[in-house]
Amino acid sequence: MAFALARKGALRPVSAQRGPNVRVAKPGLLRTPAFAARPQVQTKAASLSVPVNDLTDEERKQLAHELGFKSVGRELPDGVSLTDIVKSMPPEVFELDHGKAWRAVLISVTAMAASLYLISISPWYLLPFAWAFSGTAFTGWFVVGHDCGHRSFHKNNLVEDIVGHIMFAPLIYPFEPWRIKHNHHHAHTNKLVEDTAWHPITEEEMAKWDETTAAIYKVFLGTPLKLWASVGHWWVWHFDLNKYTEKQRTRVMISLAVVYAFMATAFPALIYYTGVWGFIKFWLMPWLGYHFWMSTFTVVHHTAPHIPFKPADQWNAAKAQLSGTVHCDYPGWVEFLTHDISWHVPHHVASKIPWYNLRKATESLRKNWGDYMTECTFNWRVVKNICTVCHVYDEKVNYKPFDFKKEEPLFAFQRRFLPDNV
Incomplete structure (x- = not known):
């Protein structure tokens, strides 16, 4: 399942039948100046080509909701080391x-x-x-x-x-x-x-x-x-x-x-x-x-x-x-x-x-790093994306499905009949 930015700030699923490369016009859709100024963005296989850090807090909340997470964290800054994180925890x-x-x-x-x-x-x-x-x-x-x-x-x-x-x-x-x-x-x-x-x-x-x-x-x-x-x-x-x-x-x-x-x-x-x-x-x-x-x-x-x-x-x-x-x-x-x-x-x-x-x-x-953490409650939407979409490495959008070139019957059947929620 791919996700496109829809009106009123929601993220909506894009049917795989529209092809593996779906371009969604962004200007004016989310009514936020920063987002409206961005060029068109390509979405593919349940991932946005816009980096997580380029999304506003509200947009990350929307993404989390559509993907089945409670929160989607921002990417940790480059200057933070693992030692910094370890030292922040009580002995x-x-x-x-x-x-x-x-x-x-x-x-x-x-x-x-x-x-x-x-x-x-x-x-x-x-x-x-x-x-x-x-x-x-x-x-x-x-x-x-x-x-x-x-x-x-x-x-x-x-x-x-x-x-x-x-x-x-x-x-x-x-x-x-x-x-x-x-x-x-x-x-x-x-x-x-x-x-x-x-x-x-x-x-x-x-x-x-x-x-x-x-x-x-x-x-x-x-x-x-x-x-x-x-x-x-x-x-x-x-x-x-x-x-x-x-x-x-x-x-x-x-x-x-x-x-x-x-x-x-x-x-x-x-x-x-x-x-x-x-x-x-x-x-x-x-x-x-x-x-x-x-x-x-x-x-x-x-x-x-x-x-x-x-x-x-x-x-x-x-x-x-x-x-x-x-x-x-x-x-x-x-x-x-x-x-x-x-x-x-x-x-x-x-x-x-x-x-x-x-x-x-x-x-x-x-308490110390919560803005950078991703959390969820075990649910079918999270599992469905893992099992039916997150397959093949893609440098720009992280994941694409096995049938990213041409839809195959096995995956077409799953997209059609497996529910988003149970």
Whole structure:
């Protein structure tokens, strides 16, 4: 979906049937002298070619409304460094509290046990609700291991390594490979090509695709199936020893051994006692529920029509971590079970902030840097743009859809039938 500036200051969707390049006359439409003086502006693929900093506060509010956000922040000034932002936060947000850390372990273990019991007693028509609960509880296990990987769980690194491996094992996530690649994501957030989490496809990459590859990418990254695409990311990035240096491989192989040992013992036992259906019911469906949140949290945090990815020579760490990371509010039960991982902006400003201090750190950032932050409440409009529009890198307008040259049936169907709001 593209957005054009309409009368009375509103932003209205532009039908993709009008073609990928839509020019909208700006003078006189918004009745503001600064805007009226601008030349015509090209809109494309849910992004404005006018930089966010060129919009007035009122126009940014309108853009936020149309894109499903509570606020769209201005771009951080060039002179601000990441160190400046970190120093603006109170020192106590960096302090570790072992009691709160172990409380998260207790919550996640108890929630997972309760969810498995619910699955065991639920009739077939209630299983989807039990799976939703168990998948969310499973995500809490990941968040505990996630803090261990960032060295924000315990003052003893050995304890963190042990807990991280234990919490990741049921997820079939090798702890050390994930830790290495995830830290690389933090070091290169929203940097084109370098970011190992999510980044737009480039036209150069698309040119290399055969028909089968193109179909796979378009189905799994160009539809709501993107909300489970972390399954592919998990497989591609964390089991290939060639992606790691000789120095890293010993620890990587230990993590792989832990995962394989879990699979070799837990999976046969589960199938022996509960059958194949029990394996699907008690592990596979909760695991897919976990990957829904893994994918959703990540793409919502780092993908928005107005937030750019930058090549290395244009990339700025402070802008990427503060202005380029989205705060999203989720239902309270989700935030409780996932240990506030959705309060994500301070985590990217300083990854050693433990989960239980993220709310206080967020309030500090809002107070000092709120004009530069993008926030939303989890909603379908935000997700729809991520899944059906934000695909291919464009230097001028950030994103364009896979079918930017000529509309394709898959995307035409989605534009026509997927609602803007649910």
